[in-house]
Amino acid sequence: MAMVSLAKPDNEKRNARRRPVLSRDFVSILPALLLVLVFFVAPVLALLSRSVTEPVFGLQNYIALLGSSTYLKIFFNTFFVSVLVTVISLVIGFPVAWTLAIMPQRWAMVVFAIVLLSMWTNLLARTYAWMVLLQRTGVINKTLMGMGVIDQPLTMVNNLIGVTIGMTYIMLPFIVIPLYGVIRKIDPAILQAAALCGATRFQSLRLVLLPLAAPGMIAGALMVFVMSLGYFVTPSLLGGTANMMLAELIAQFVQSLVNWGMGGAAALVLLVVTLSLYALQLRLFGLAGGERT
């Protein structure tokens, strides 16, 4: 942005210089700024600083966190589930977004309403539904057994299968909605040209449509991956204590173990990964995310 303001016409630059530092426009931002600094930036920094000061000054918390197989397993679980959820959401989300972009408007509206409804339904209500659906005596197990697909009920709660299903359910709309926007903006003439040049449907998909939709897919995938890394509610309800993920670990350090040093260290790990992935996304796509590309 500094570059942009330098490039402004001269008269505007002079105007800007003549204004007092604390212009009225800046004063109007102060309430929001104070709120964010006092109740967001400062507490988060304070928490992170405790990771190197408690119990004594040093890196002992990070050594404990990265040196224990228990914690490494939690990092692995978090990473594994996030990758899985991202990939499944993309594989399902791409054809759905594609269909939404080209199907008759009226039907697209119906599907869109369902996507929005599922996205806006209370998170706990959705997670509760999956806890009931996936339990040993739940509908899914009963149906599968009734159809003779399985003889024993599948264990789908209190493990990572449940977490993956529940989280994919939550993340799908975050892939479908932006990707729909990206595909809609692709000019159909380009694909017509591909067909006229003799490309088969599969070649058009692989060489034209997928590359054109790729920016939207990468942007959506990065967002879903980052959101999954820090997810708390669904993993703790569907995963159980044996399959903890990073966000639960942070909460547990603070709430049950009252170990602020370790809590701060785990929070820093999560923050560093999250912010670097967002920086990557900003670099690739700018502030507007995938929708502008």
Added chain:
Amino acid sequence: MLLNFNSLGIWKWALLTITVLTAAFLLMPILFIAALSFGSSQWLIFPPPSWTLKWYGALLSDPRWLEAAWTSFRIALIVTFFSVLIGLVASFGLVRGRFMGRSTLRALFMTPMILPVVVLAVALYAFFLRIGLNGTTTGFVIAHLIVALPFSILALTGALEGFDKSIEDAAVLCGASPLRAKLQITLPCISHGLFSAAIFSFLTSWDEVVLAIFMASPTLQTLPVKIWATLRQDLTPVIAAASTLLIIVTVLLMLIAAAVKKGLKA
């Protein structure tokens, strides 16, 4: 030709199948919960052996649930008020101001939206423990305000950027005070932005779980905290009833939002 629905041949049916199945996957849990809330089985047998309203009765006659719902509503209203007010004032500065670091500030205001909420929850919990705001309405409101404000600023800066300032200037030239011009000309023109800021702020607070779990005390808890605490004990159908009521609130708000959008276009 892949972007023309009718020349897709067999691919059309493959795509339609995936889409219909996905829509069913997205819709199923919601319908399922609604059906179970009227089912008579304590053990959530589906299809239910018979239909009943007893879970709604249990929900609505339990003062703890009602109190939690009232707390949620009260906090969400206060959060909405401050989120829209602070967001509106800040958006004027962000859109019209010409000071340095404006885009950095904008990015700073958006960070609570992208930061894992559990980090904010733990950080605020530590801070509030120190200054004695834990388990208070003020603590709840501040925590929810931090995550609601980005939505407000996003909606309101968008609306203000689409508003032609010369209309406001014309009112000032015609003798209106700058404040009066803002109140009587600008605000009505950006009412759709104000409205979405309000709805998003309200829903953000009303549905928020993670911050609420950390801010809650035994005497002060919101509806999501109450559901969370109950869920950790058992899967009682009372939660299905509570969830269904929440879904109805969401659907109503979505319909209102859609109607307002349509009204604006017409």
